[in-house]
Amino acid sequence: MTKTYFNPDDLKKFGKITEWQKEMGDKFFSWYNSVFKGDTALTEREKNLIALAVSHAVGCPYCIDAYSSGCLEKGADEEQMMEAVHVAAAIKGGATLVYGTQMMNHVEKVSM
Numbered sequence: 001m002t003k004t005y006f007n008p009d010d011l012k013k014f015g016k017i018t019e020w021q022k023e024m025g026d027k028f029f030s031w032y033n034s035v036f037k038g039d040t041a042l043t044e045r046e047k048n049l050i051a052l053a054v055s056h057a058v059g060c061p062y063c064i065d066a067y068s069s070g071c072l073e074k075g076a077d078e079e080q081m082m083e084a085v086h087v088a089a090a091i092k093g094g095a096t097l098v099y100g101t102q103m104m105n106h107v108e109k110v111s112m
Helices: 008-019 022-036 044-058 061-073 078-098 100-111
Strands: none
Touching: 008 022, 008 061, 022 044, 044 061, 044 078, 061 078, 078 100
């Protein structure tokens, strides 16, 4: 196995976050499990595709692993998964570029 900064086995330890702050950890997991439970306004497949996209946008390798598996388990295919990643990249890229208006406003202000 290739050595990485993130240890993939740490994902299996996620449930242990309650050990150092039980009340908040339990509340988090209760809420988290409610969000992903069953088909509601969104299907479980759609929720996993969104989570996969967000995982890439926030740069969480644990989440990328978890939701890549989750997407496959919920019936998403590779093309749908990559499209979700491209959606995240487009939003993140657009958000970076729209901050350019802040720079433009500042440059116009100080150039006067």
